[in-house]
Amino acid sequence: MPLSTIYQPVEEDLAKVDDLLSSATEVNFHRLAELLDYCLKDGGKRIRPALTLLSGKFYDYNLSLLLPMAAAVELMHTATLVHDDAIDQSMVRRGRPTVNEVWSEDKAVLLGDYLFAKAGECAADTQNLRTVKLFAQTLATISAGEINQAFNAFNLEQTREHYIERISYKTASLFSLATESGAILSQAPENSVKALKEYGHNLGIAFQIIDDILDYISTEVDMGKPIGSDLAQGTLTLPAMLILERYPGDNPVKRVFQNRDKQENTKLALELARNSSIAQECYQVAVDYCSKACQNLNLLPYNASHRALTELANYVVERKR
Amino acid sequence: MPLSTIYQPVEEDLAKVDDLLSSATEVNFHRLAELLDYCLKDGGKRIRPALTLLSGKFYDYNLSLLLPMAAAVELMHTATLVHDDAIDQSMVRRGRPTVNEVWSEDKAVLLGDYLFAKAGECAADTQNLRTVKLFAQTLATISAGEINQAFNAFNLEQTREHYIERISYKTASLFSLATESGAILSQAPENSVKALKEYGHNLGIAFQIIDDILDYISTEVDMGKPIGSDLAQGTLTLPAMLILERYPGDNPVKRVFQNRDKQENTKLALELARNSSIAQECYQVAVDYCSKACQNLNLLPYNASHRALTELANYVVERKR
Numbered sequence: 001m002p003l004s005t006i007y008q009p010v011e012e013d014l015a016k017v018d019d020l021l022s023s024a025t026e027v028n029f030h031r032l033a034e035l036l037d038y039c040l041k042d043g044g045k046r047i048r049p050a051l052t053l054l055s056g057k058f059y060d061y062n063l064s065l066l067l068p069m070a071a072a073v074e075l076m077h078t079a080t081l082v083h084d085d086a087i088d089q090s091m092v093r094r095g096r097p098t099v100n101e102v103w104s105e106d107k108a109v110l111l112g113d114y115l116f117a118k119a120g121e122c123a124a125d126t127q128n129l130r131t132v133k134l135f136a137q138t139l140a141t142i143s144a145g146e147i148n149q150a151f152n153a154f155n156l157e158q159t160r161e162h163y164i165e166r167i168s169y170k171t172a173s174l175f176s177l178a179t180e181s182g183a184i185l186s187q188a189p190e191n192s193v194k195a196l197k198e199y200g201h202n203l204g205i206a207f208q209i210i211d212d213i214l215d216y217i218s219t220e221v222d223m224g225k226p227i228g229s230d231l232a233q234g235t236l237t238l239p240a241m242l243i244l245e246r247y248p249g250d251n252p253v254k255r256v257f258q259n260r261d262k263q264e265n266t267k268l269a270l271e272l273a274r275n276s277s278i279a280q281e282c283y284q285v286a287v288d289y290c291s292k293a294c295q296n297l298n299l300l301p302y303n304a305s306h307r308a309l310t311e312l313a314n315y316v317v318e319r320k321r
Numbered sequence: 322m323p324l325s326t327i328y329q330p331v332e333e334d335l336a337k338v339d340d341l342l343s344s345a346t347e348v349n350f351h352r353l354a355e356l357l358d359y360c361l362k363d364g365g366k367r368i369r370p371a372l373t374l375l376s377g378k379f380y381d382y383n384l385s386l387l388l389p390m391a392a393a394v395e396l397m398h399t400a401t402l403v404h405d406d407a408i409d410q411s412m413v414r415r416g417r418p419t420v421n422e423v424w425s426e427d428k429a430v431l432l433g434d435y436l437f438a439k440a441g442e443c444a445a446d447t448q449n450l451r452t453v454k455l456f457a458q459t460l461a462t463i464s465a466g467e468i469n470q471a472f473n474a475f476n477l478e479q480t481r482e483h484y485i486e487r488i489s490y491k492t493a494s495l496f497s498l499a500t501e502s503g504a505i506l507s508q509a510p511e512n513s514v515k516a517l518k519e520y521g522h523n524l525g526i527a528f529q530i531i532d533d534i535l536d537y538i539s540t541e542v543d544m545g546k547p548i549g550s551d552l553a554q555g556t557l558t559l560p561a562m563l564i565l566e567r568y569p570g571d572n573p574v575k576r577v578f579q580n581r582d583k584q585e586n587t588k589l590a591l592e593l594a595r596n597s598s599i600a601q602e603c604y605q606v607a608v609d610y611c612s613k614a615c616q617n618l619n620l621l622p623y624n625a626s627h628r629a630l631t632e633l634a635n636y637v638v639e640r641k642r
Contacts, residue, residue, distance in 0.1 A: 031472045032465055083434060087427040106408040106471055109430055113404060114464035116437055120457030124450060132453055136441030143435035144353055150427055151352045 003045060006311045009304040010053040013063065013070070017049045020071040024118045035103065035111045039078055042094050047207075047312070048073040048178045054312075055182030055196045057305040065185050068125035072135060073178045075122060079115035080142060080174075082108050087150075088233055095224035131181045138177040145169025154234035154257045160241060164205065171211075172204030179203075195296045199309065202293035207316050209286040212237035214321070216273040222321045228266045231256050238282045239273045246278070283317065290317050324366060327632045330625040331374040334384065334391070338370045341392040345439045356424065356432050360399055363415050368528075368633070369394040369499045375633075376503030376517045378626040386506050389446035393456060394499045396443060400436035401463060401495075403429050408471075409554055416545035452502045459498040466490025475555035475578050481562060485526065488533075493525030500524075516617045520630065523614035528637050530607040533558035535642070537594040543642045549587045552577050559603045560594045567599070604638065611638050 007014060025036035049070035056066040084090070085098040086108035092098065100108040116139065123135040148166055152158060179200030183193040214223060215230045216239045230237045231253070236244075240253045252268035255261060273279050290313040300306055328335060346357040370391035377387040405411070406419040407429035413419065421429040437460065444456040469487055473479060500521030504514040535544060536551045537560045551558050552574065557565075561574045573589035576582060594600050611634040621627055 027465065029465060029469055032468050035468070083430055087430055107468065109404055109408055110464050110468045110471060112434075113437070114461055114468065116434070117457050117460035117464055120441055121454060121461065124454040124457055127450060129445060129448060129450065129453075132450075133442060133445040136438050136445055139438035140435055140442065143431050143438055144348065144350060147353050147356070147428065147431045147435065148350055150431060 001311055001315060003047075003050075003315060006308050006315055007046075007050050009057070009308050010050060013053045013067065014046060014050060016063075016067050017046070017053070017070045017074065020067060020122070021074060024071075024075065024122075032111075032114070035099065035107065036114075038102070039082055039099055039111065039115075040075075042096065044074075044078070044094070046074065048077050048174060050312070051175065051178035051200060051203075051309075052182040054305040054308050055179040055200070056186040058183070058192065058196075058301055058303065059186040059188045061186035065126050065128065066182060068122040069131060069181045069185055070178075072119045072122035072126075073174060073181070075115050075119035076135070076139060076142075077174060079112045079119060080146075082115065083112040084146070086112070087146075088229070090225065090229070092225045126181070126185055128185060131184055134177055134181060134184075138173050141169050141173040145171075145173070149235060152236070155236065156244065156254060156257055158236050158241070160238070163236065163238060163241060167205060167208040167212075168201070171208040172201045175204030175207065176200035192300055195299050199293045199296035202289045202296060203313055203316060206286040206289035206293065206313070209238055209282060209289070210317060210319065213239060213273075213279055213282045213286070215239075216270050217279050218321065224321065228270055231266050231269060232262075238285065239278055240269065242278045242281055243269060243272055246276075286317050290314070322632055322636060324368075324371075324636060327629050327636060328367075328371050330378070330629050331371055334374045334388065335367055335371060337384075337388050338367070338374070338391045338395065341388060341443070342395060345392075345396065345443075353432075353435070356420065356428065357435075359423070360403055360420055360432065360436075361396075363417065365395075365399070365415070367395065369398050369495060371633070372496060372499035372521060372524075372630075373503040375626040375629050376500040376521070377507040379504070379513065379517075379621055379624065380507040380509045382507035386447050386449065387503060389443040390452060390502045390506055391499075393440045393443035393447075394495060394502070396436050396440035397456070397460060397463075398495060400433045400440060401467075403436065404433040405467070407433070408467075409550070411546065411550070413546045447502070447506055449506060452505055455498055455502060455505075459494050462490050462494040466492075466494070470556060473557070476557065477565065477575060477578055479557050479562070481559070484557065484559060484562060488526060488529040489522070492529040492532075493522045496525030496528065497521035513621055516620050520614045520617035523610045523617060524634055524637060527607040527610035527614065527634070530559055530603060530610070531638060531640065534560060534594075534600055534603045534607070536560075537591050538600050539642065545642065549591055552587050552590055553583075559606065560599055561590070563599045563602055564590060564593055567597075607638050611635070 021040045025033055025040060027033050052070040052073055053066055082099050085093055086100040086105045090098050091101045099111055123132050145166055176197045180197035183196040215227050218227055220226050243251055243253045252265040255265040293313045294310055297306055297309055342361045346354055346361060348354050373391040373394055374387055403420050406414055407421040407426045411419050412422045420432055444453050466487055497518045501518035504517040536548055539548055541547050564572055564574045573586040576586040614634045615631055618627055618630055
């Protein structure tokens with residue numbers, strides 16, 4: 001099912017979130033406006049703001065408080081992408097040159113800071129101190145996850161538990177912020193807040209696992225960015241871990257991490273993941289997290305949002321980009 | 322008068338702010354703890370948290386709300402320094418290698434993000450949405466100022482108005498956040514909030530002008546970092562502007578900006594500022610802002626904080642590092 005169909009219950013609201021994002025680009029200083037325009041109108045999937053809006057529609061919600069929170073999570077997400085690309089010196093994202101590629105790394109770092117700030121302003125516009133605090137804690141969690149990843153680059157001694165912890169910090173935390181804040185802002189009872197938070201967490205883990213699989217088995221055209229980039233950055237993801245488990249002696253992942261014939265061995269590692277059951281095994285792990293996510297929804301009222309969140313869980317594992 | 326004497330009315334409170342900063346370094350992940358420890362225990366002057374505490378002691382204050390705000394401004398300041406050093410590839414600050422120098426630029430970017438997040442958490446701990454919003458707006462202002470500066474690197478066509486606007490964004494905004502938030506959190510009447518905000522603004526402008534003078538006339542030993550760095554980065558500050566005004570033809574600043582014999586001409590520009598009335602003229606501009614800052618205090622009750630804020634204005638123009 002395409003995202004546009006899944007988003008149908010919040011279609012108009014998402015357009016209003018886009019308006020809020022556009023208004024963030026209206027600044028005096030035209031070079032900054034240009035940067036903001038470039039990174040906020042790039043056709044992202046808008047999954048995180050959709051999660052906030054959908055999660056916020058089970059109980060007694062006030063749209064004028066949900067909208068800024070949805071904008072806040074999207075702005076935070078964009079900021080982390082801008083910083084990640086600068087740090088990794090990535091050249092292409094979503095089929096276009098990255099901010100660091102067009103304007104240099106220093107501009108990308110400062111633009112990311114500006115986006116974090118605008119995200120914070122939007123979070124404050126919820127008029128709710130609990131969501132504001134959660135927002136700041138989530139940014140701390142994401143940054144700690146990224147720092148963890150940076151210190152573990154090219155480290156072969158990482159377990160699956162490390163991997164799940166790492167993606168829980170760097171990806172799932174923002175998904176659960178998106179859902180939990182929607183619940184809080186709509187006066188959901190605490191067990192529903194917890195259920196939606198857990199749903200976001202499990203969905204986020206599944207989302208990142210799929211991202212990591214696609215970096216092995218997709219194509220640059222589908223992804224809008226080079227594949228094999230995790231290996232190039234020395235990030236040990238689930239497909240690489242399964243290769244290491246299955247071939248305990250020498251193997252292409254080990255060789256890439258030990259800087260032996262990197263290009264050739266990256267190609268071999270991708271082929272190994274593609275032409276074995278490894279990709280399928282990784283998919284199964286993601287599917288299991290998505291099933292958990294759907295179970296988390298059980299105690300919530302059955303309505304259009306409930307249906308959409310279930311469909312979104314299916315979309316996440318089926319997506320090709 | 323040394324800072325320790327000026328800070329006397331808030332000495333115990335500043336120790337509690339240090340405790341809050343220390344508690345921010347208590348994290349599971351030991352490599353992150355090491356980074357936080359390094360950049361939060363480096364003997365900064367603590368001017369910004371002192372401003373919040375002093376500004377918060379004119380009316381009906383609750384120390385448990387002032388302390389997290391004081392910690393928030395110091396954390397935000399530290400984050401901006403960590404990012405600035407990474408962007409400028411600076412190697413030394415406060416007499417020690419920078420974070421980017423010890424751990425690499427990518428770690429510095431992520432650490433700065435983490436510090437912004439912890440700053441946001443502290444701001445949320447004020448339980449006051451107005452200060453939270455102000456906090457986020459200030460980070461946006463600072464980042465916009467830095468982006469402005471980055472786009473104007475090596476641009477000789479900048480007026481004094483541009484300069485004052487730029488330092489107002491990148492430096493004075495945080496000083497005025499520090500003072501305004503202290504006032505807000507202590508239930509100050511609106512005209513006092515405005516007066517303390519203006520005081521912070523004027524003090525911040527003076528502070529940055531002095532910083533920019535010291536980058537021409539101080540020494541690396543006194544400053545704990547190389548001097549002449551503004552010229553090296555292509556940042557046009559007040560001393561450089563006065564050189565350009567006084568020598569409208571060719572001059573060492575122009576030559577540095579046009580990449581002609583950079584090292585030799587940097588030396589000449591510093592000598593020119595030192596051995597002429599240029600440094601003195603710059604000082605006079607800073608002194609004028611400090612006088613304005615002291616005038617802003619006129620409508621506030623006369624107490625120990627009032628005295629300390631006046632002394633701090635004098636310290637700012639007299640400081641040697």
